[in-house]
Amino acid sequence: MLPLHLKCRDYTFGEEKIPALSVSASRDEAGMIHITVCNMDPNQEAKLLIDLRGGDEPKEVIGQVLTSSKMNDHNTFVDPEKVKLELLKRPKIKNNIIETILPSKSVSLLSIKTKD
Secondary structure: OOOOOOOOOEEEEOOEEEEOEEEEEEEOOOOOEEEEEEEOOOOOOEEEEEEOOOOOOEEEEEEEEEEOOOOOOOOOOOOOOOOEEEEOOOOEEEOOEEEEEEOOOEEEEEEEEEOO
């Protein structure tokens, strides 16, 4: 696991509230950084900005997302593709900042290749 700092708005339902995003980061044996983000707000997309630190400069980012139009959608034998993995809209890299939009009610994976 890699250390990280997250700033995000809260998702509120009635009197209860939680951070709208949950995130984890890791680096694999090949040096690729993987960031997984859950957008727990069922109604609003979230803008995500990632500032890699510690000397890592992003070279390439590939994003995948799992989401659906309804919160309670699920796959069945009749409709096995109701919820499926798709490419995340092309994340942008500008001034070493990665930027993308996370759909509501989604789990996203960003795989980041860094400059040598």
